[in-house]
Amino acid sequence: MVHFTRICFRKYGNFVDNLRLYVRGGTGGMGLPRLGGQGGNGGDVWVVATKNMTLKRIKDKYPQKRFVGGIGGNSSVRALKGDRGKDKEIFAPVGITVTSDDDRKLGDLNAEGDRVRVAKGGPGGSFCSAFQPGRGQAKHIRLDLKLIADLGLVGFPNAGKSSLLTAMSNATPQVASYAFTTLKPEIGKLMYKDYKQISVADLPGLIEGAHINKGMGHKFLKHVERTKQLLFVVDVCGFQLASQTPFRTAFEAVQLLTKELELYKQELVSKPALLVVNKMDLPDAQDKLQQLKEQLQNPDDFSDLLPDDMIPKNYITFRHVVPVSATTGFGIEHLKSCIRESLDEDAAMAMKAIHQERLQALRYQSHEHS
Known part of the structure; x- marks a missing residue:
């Protein structure tokens, strides 16, 4: 395995x-x-x-x-x-x-x-x-x-990443130390009925300005490179990081997260990504979810809501947008199914690519010897 x-x-x-x-x-x-x-x-x-x-x-x-x-x-x-x-x-x-x-x-x-x-x-x-x-x-x-995990949780501190990880893995996340950094990501294991295990890393430290190494920016972003896919987590009602920072809607949070990854390394936003919309137990959550979906479908129509320095070069198209409540457990099983589907899809594509590469290598060798 x-x-x-x-x-x-x-x-x-x-x-x-x-x-x-x-x-x-x-x-x-x-x-x-x-x-x-x-x-x-x-x-x-x-x-x-x-x-x-x-x-x-x-x-x-x-x-x-x-x-x-x-x-x-x-x-x-x-x-x-x-x-x-x-x-x-x-x-x-x-x-x-x-x-x-x-x-x-x-x-x-x-x-x-x-x-x-x-x-x-x-x-x-x-x-x-x-x-x-x-x-x-x-x-x-x-x-x-x-790679430290199959998926990396990407979200601002208030989004409920740790609660989500605990709800999905039904266990206290393991703390693992890796030789290449002093940061200790929390790794949770998702267990499936067919005994398949998928690892999810909660990587603390992302705040606005992470790409210029504010907070634990670079240590966080370096770990994002070492996960196969990204799991964006946002608060459906938006957030305000501190009293002196501006309020951000869920849509703004998504684009700001995208921009931070993009500014650190353009390649990161090429990874497959899923979006988890958390805290669906809050009042007005359904209305705000609908608004977020409309904004994500036509992000250019809503780009005027964003400051110029928050607009990514490329908007991410999420494979799945999954509403959940880490507190009540709503949507958690559906999220686990979406995660499995996304990883299985890439596994099948990758195996096909490897077989084609080996076939080409064999053809090249036979051509050299002929």
């Missing part, structure tokens, strides 16, 4: 969380038979964690997805030992697990500067090899953004 979960969710619109690359160590240099010289070893291929990098950026910059180490220098009369080939570095984001195509774990990139060697260069030619150089290791590898 773990294997299935790891590979199933590959990309969402423009968001890429899994990348398959071809890597090959450099070929060694030729030895010099008459003087017993030794060729230089081929360069290695490394994956190196660096800031401000995404898997999508790698995919866009290197469409061929092939990385090869430098060729070792030949032995010569002037230099009996050839120069070593240049190493090839693949710069990847922090929070990556590197595996081989046969699912063998090669290493984790938990902090900036962490390095994993993924292909060793071939040996230079020497007396032992009749002065003929060796080829470098060649393989396919996978870079996986480490």
Whole structure:
């Protein structure tokens, strides 16, 4: 089951969380038979964690997805030992697990500067090899953004995220510590009759201005990258964060949340998203829900309600808009069904994409050998 979960969710619109690359160590240099010289070893291929990098950026910059180490220098009369080939570095984001195509774990990139060697260069030619150089290791590898949960709850502090998580999971959310940050997300497990489990993370810290690192902004937003889908949670009656901040309607809250994600990283709003409209037990909730649905169907018609700096570049089209009351339990079972449906849909699409990719790889290999 773990294997299935790891590979199933590959990309969402423009968001890429899994990348398959071809890597090959450099070929060694030729030895010099008459003087017993030794060729230089081929360069290695490394994956190196660096800031401000995404898997999508790698995919866009290197469409061929092939990385090869430098060729070792030949032995010569002037230099009996050839120069070593240049190493090839693949710069990847922090929070990556590197595996081989046969699912063998090669290493984790938990902090900036962490390095994993993924292909060793071939040996230079020497007396032992009749002065003929060796080829470098060649393989396919996978870079996986480490996911902490299937869904991430996105909402302002008053929206009732923790209450919702408790109502859905029927348990006190587990507190899990992750090596890549000091923030401790609360993880709840949704249990289904067929024993399927879905993990949901409540990630505290999002407030207006999170994209410029107000509150725990960046720590929160970094975690949003590590969930497969987003579960927006808003108060149907709107909210006011503090006495000195403006009142926000449910529609404004949705767009403000979208804008915060967008300003931090445009790709985040490409993820599949569901909208939970909470606190349906409050007075006038049905009228306000109807108003919110109309606004979401034609957001451009209501954009004049928003300040210019709150209007997202792209409005999110939610797969499901689900009214609930975390307090009374209204709508919770329907929400769990919608969550399951959305994740199953992506799983089926991802498996189809993986099969097509492997078929293309087999065709490419047969074409190379023909």
